[in-house]
Amino acid sequence: MAEARKDSPIDIAEDRKGELLADVERGLYDFREEENDEDFYKVDEGLTEDIVRRISEEKHDPDWMLDFRLKSLKIYNELKVPDWGPPIDGLDMQHIVTYVKPKTGMKGSWDEVPEDIKNAFEKLGIPQAEREALAGVGAQYDSELVYHNVRKDVEAQGVVYTDMESALTGEYEEMVRSHFMKLVPPTDHKFAALHGAVWSGGSFVYAPPGAKVEIPLQSYFRLNAPGAGQFEHTLIIIDEGADVHFIEGCSAPKYNVANLHAGCVELFVGKNAHLRYSTIENWSKNMYNLNTKRAICEEGGTIEWISGSFGSHVSYLYPTSVLKGDHSHAEFTGVTFAGKGQNLDTGAKMIHLGKNTSSFIDTKSICKSGGISTYRSSVEIRKQAEGSKASINCGSLMLDSISRSDTVPAMDIRTDKADVGHEAKIGRISDEAVFYMMSRGVSEAEARAMIVSGFANPVSKELPLEYAAEMNNLIKLEMEMG
Amino acid sequence: MSEIRVNPLSVLTWNQLDLNHAKMDVSDGLKAESGVRDNNLPDGVAFKGMLDPAGYEEWLKANNIEYVKEAVVAGKYPMPTEQAFPTGMGAETDKLFRDKNVPAVLYEVSKSIERPLRFDYFYSDGDAILENMIVHVRRGCEFTLILNICGENGIGSVGHSLKLLLEEDAKCTLIRLQMLPAGFTYFEDAGARLKDRAELKYISLQLGSLKTYLGACFDQWGYESKLWAGLGYIGIKDSFLDYNYVDTFRGKKSVGVMRFNGVLMDNATKVSRETLDFRQYCTGADGDEEEDLLVLGEDAVNKANPMILGEEEDVSGRHAVSVGRLSQDMLFYMQSRGIDEIKAQELMVRSRIMHLASQIPDDELKKAVERYLDRLYCDRENCAAPCC
Numbered sequence: 001m002a003e004a005r006k007d008s009p010i011d012i013a014e015d016r017k018g019e020l021l022a023d024v025e026r027g028l029y030d031f032r033e034e035e036n037d038e039d040f041y042k043v044d045e046g047l048t049e050d051i052v053r054r055i056s057e058e059k060h061d062p063d064w065m066l067d068f069r070l071k072s073l074k075i076y077n078e079l080k081v082p083d084w085g086p087p088i089d090g091l092d093m094q095h096i097v098t099y100v101k102p103k104t105g106m107k108g109s110w111d112e113v114p115e116d117i118k119n120a121f122e123k124l125g126i127p128q129a130e131r132e133a134l135a136g137v138g139a140q141y142d143s144e145l146v147y148h149n150v151r152k153d154v155e156a157q158g159v160v161y162t163d164m165e166s167a168l169t170g171e172y173e174e175m176v177r178s179h180f181m182k183l184v185p186p187t188d189h190k191f192a193a194l195h196g197a198v199w200s201g202g203s204f205v206y207a208p209p210g211a212k213v214e215i216p217l218q219s220y221f222r223l224n225a226p227g228a229g230q231f232e233h234t235l236i237i238i239d240e241g242a243d244v245h246f247i248e249g250c251s252a253p254k255y256n257v258a259n260l261h262a263g264c265v266e267l268f269v270g271k272n273a274h275l276r277y278s279t280i281e282n283w284s285k286n287m288y289n290l291n292t293k294r295a296i297c298e299e300g301g302t303i304e305w306i307s308g309s310f311g312s313h314v315s316y317l318y319p320t321s322v323l324k325g326d327h328s329h330a331e332f333t334g335v336t337f338a339g340k341g342q343n344l345d346t347g348a349k350m351i352h353l354g355k356n357t358s359s360f361i362d363t364k365s366i367c368k369s370g371g372i373s374t375y376r377s378s379v380e381i382r383k384q385a386e387g388s389k390a391s392i393n394c395g396s397l398m399l400d401s402i403s404r405s406d407t408v409p410a411m412d413i414r415t416d417k418a419d420v421g422h423e424a425k426i427g428r429i430s431d432e433a434v435f436y437m438m439s440r441g442v443s444e445a446e447a448r449a450m451i452v453s454g455f456a457n458p459v460s461k462e463l464p465l466e467y468a469a470e471m472n473n474l475i476k477l478e479m480e481m482g
Numbered sequence: 483m484s485e486i487r488v489n490p491l492s493v494l495t496w497n498q499l500d501l502n503h504a505k506m507d508v509s510d511g512l513k514a515e516s517g518v519r520d521n522n523l524p525d526g527v528a529f530k531g532m533l534d535p536a537g538y539e540e541w542l543k544a545n546n547i548e549y550v551k552e553a554v555v556a557g558k559y560p561m562p563t564e565q566a567f568p569t570g571m572g573a574e575t576d577k578l579f580r581d582k583n584v585p586a587v588l589y590e591v592s593k594s595i596e597r598p599l600r601f602d603y604f605y606s607d608g609d610a611i612l613e614n615m616i617v618h619v620r621r622g623c624e625f626t627l628i629l630n631i632c633g634e635n636g637i638g639s640v641g642h643s644l645k646l647l648l649e650e651d652a653k654c655t656l657i658r659l660q661m662l663p664a665g666f667t668y669f670e671d672a673g674a675r676l677k678d679r680a681e682l683k684y685i686s687l688q689l690g691s692l693k694t695y696l697g698a699c700f701d702q703w704g705y706e707s708k709l710w711a712g713l714g715y716i717g718i719k720d721s722f723l724d725y726n727y728v729d730t731f732r733g734k735k736s737v738g739v740m741r742f743n744g745v746l747m748d749n750a751t752k753v754s755r756e757t758l759d760f761r762q763y764c765t766g767a768d769g770d771e772e773e774d775l776l777v778l779g780e781d782a783v784n785k786a787n788p789m790i791l792g793e794e795e796d797v798s799g800r801h802a803v804s805v806g807r808l809s810q811d812m813l814f815y816m817q818s819r820g821i822d823e824i825k826a827q828e829l830m831v832r833s834r835i836m837h838l839a840s841q842i843p844d845d846e847l848k849k850a851v852e853r854y855l856d857r858l859y860c861d862r863e864n865c866a867a868p869c870c
Binding site: 404410413424 | 494495499763765779780781783785788792793794795798800
């Protein structure tokens with residue numbers, strides 16, 4: 001069994017004063033609840049067929065899912081680590097615990113959730129957010145959901161919002177089977193295969209034709225165990241004409257051992273349906289975030305991605321939209337903030353298959369204190385996608401000269417009946433803007449923080465108020481670091 | 483026939499996009515030409531020798547040019563090629579010239595030359611030729627060089643390599659005009675190093691050949707160095723064009739502008755890599771790059787990777803891409819003045835190419851470009867007018 005390891009005092013002493021301050025202030029996310037073996041079931045470190053079988057057995061998988069896991073493991077062992085992105089040498093699968101299950105079932109009331117776990121979510125403000133602003137909440141702690149609830153009026157519309165295990169073993173098994181990892185097959189890349197082998201937890205949403213969920217559903221993923229991996233699977237199916245906003249939140253305390261997040265999100269957007277998928281990701285800075293998200297839109301369907309990436313040590317994150325149906329539409333709005341010790345490789349992919357499809361990418365990258373931020377994207381317009389339009393805007397803001405910011409966009413256009421526009425800019429905070437604000441009584445630090453918040457405004461304005469405020473706080477926190 | 487990797491992308495991306503480099507077939511029969519063109523060299527331009535690999539190394543050493551190992555930055559792998567004098571097509575192209583024993587012809591410009599110097603290259607069926615040249619422009623000298631590459635109908639393979647060293651305050655205009663017949667494979671590689679306040683205007687017009695590979699790497703070492711680079715091209719039928727242009731900013735307040743203007747017709751393919759690379763300490767540098775592509779072929783393929791790499795805060799970098807067809811407003815305007823769609827397309831193609839061609843300081847070559855476009859449209863329209 002892996003033991004919880006403490007941060008080394010020597011490591012902490014080596015940190016600069018400003019970072020100590022920031023770490024204290026990060027307490028909102030960095031608090032830990034010590035886990036003991038009595039309350040948690042864990043598999044051994046590493047990745048073997050035996051471990052995959054044990055996870056499957058523990059989760060009472062149907063036979064087809066066990067087969068799927070074993071095939072995925074085989075693919076994982078055959079595929080190579082990507083050679084084009086940030087280095088992930090520090091990630092050693094032999095020291096990752098792939099399944100940590102709290103010894104509590106999933107509850108429908110916060111009162112029934114064990115005290116220590118409930119405390120964690122209270123500190124993150126999830127129950128309060130549920131009361132005030134959400135139509136449904138799923139809360140995952142390590143590898144399994146510990147709480148799930150959905151409002152009655154949402155249920156009354158026929159909307160299904162449950163955990164993946166319940167969907168897989170209950171009345172939605174066929175729906176899961178016909179959609180699970182069909183958009184992101186295990187052959188897609190090494191960490192998709194890893195996900196296929198050891199996935200656990202996550203949410204299942206089905207919105208029937210015409211359902212309108214006026215306020216968002218949210219899943220919150222908390223990874224508390226040191227040296228563990230989280231591999232939740234989110235499967236959302238929005239039927240014809242339905243409309244849903246789903247919010248995903250992620251955080252973890254900081255340890256001095258590597259943690260891994262290799263989740264998978266598959267979104268099926270039906271004819272004339274609309275789905276907004278918002279993420280505020282604030283993993284701790286020892287996390288390898290190798291997440292895969294993909295959506296497919298039928299005729300007239302719309303997918304909107306709102307993405308704020310603040311945490312993790314290394315991220316590979318490129319939500320993909322497959323515009324299959326004619327007149328379908330995708331938007332990606334994202335902000336990435338890379339601070340010290342972070343290498344965040346983020347962006348989006350758009351694949352136009354249907355006629356008269358359109359896509360829009362608007363991203364902002366900020367880097368500071370030696371952080372590395374890479375915007376990476378691809379826009380593909382296939383031959384049959386006549387009349388398609390794509391627009392890409394990416395802006396990068398560098399806050400010092402020890403950081404790095406790259407934009408690596410790619411385009412592949414196979415029809416003469418398409419219009420594509422792309423614009424990218426890199427620059428710094430203008431001295432004139434800071435001087436102007438300082439001349440009106442704002443301190444330099446505040447002025448710079450305000451300018452950075454303004455730079456990220458395209459994302460925050462798309463989020464519900466509570467989440468926009470959280471994002472702005474994260475930016476402020478990052479600006480105060482160092 | 484063997485294959486080499488050329489035009490490496492400065493930062494790798496997804497392998498399935500097939501953009502990280504190009505693969506170029508190399509004919510076994512390729513041989514050195516590198517003829518010395520010392521007839522009528524104007525006063526101030528001198529032929530300084532044929533450099534074999536050892537001579538080239540000595541020349542690099544004499545000019546304090548050495549391989550600068552890239553800082554290994556997490557997230558950015560070192561350039562996949564190692565060259566003391568980087569070129570756009572990369573190290574394997576240099577190696578090809580070494581393996582084929584193609585010496586570099588070294589010219590030195592020690593006085594400002596008012597009249598452009600023009601080298602004409604004419605190729606015939608069956609030619610398989612490599613040309614290798616180094617031009618060293620001394621401090622404060624101004625110089626214009628035109629390389630005019632054309633040939634008669636047939637099948638052939640031609641490769642040109644050029645390295646350009648601009649000393650402090652030197653100014654150089656370099657024009658490469660290629661109008662080879664459709665049976666040829668052509669590649670042109672370039673590397674340029676610009677010292678303090680040096681200025682380079684680099685124009686490449688690619689109108690012919692079946693397969694074309696272009697590489698250019700502009701290394702702006704100097705304080706306040708300036709670059710203006712323009713590439714114009716037409717892709718027709720099943721032609722293939724692959725290019726890699728890199729502008730590396732190292733000197734403070736260096737300014738670089740790159741413009742790419744092209745047309746793809748029929749089932750032509752274009753693959754482009756365009757990079758603005760801001761290195762640490764290039765404070766005040768300003769880079770601007772634009773690609774404007776008109777697609778007129780139903781089966782045309784356009785792949786692009788325009789990148790900005792930044793490891794310096796105090797810079798300004800911008801790139802923009804516009805890919806599309808003729809706008810309906812433009813067509814309507816033309817048609818309302820009696821110009822049909824085909825003619826309107828021709829006008830747009832001509833205007834893009836002639837915009838760059840008009841900057842060639844040689845009337846004869848400007849007319850040659852016009853004639854080439856005339857012929858192109860006559861062929862497409864099967865016309866039998868006198869221009870054919």
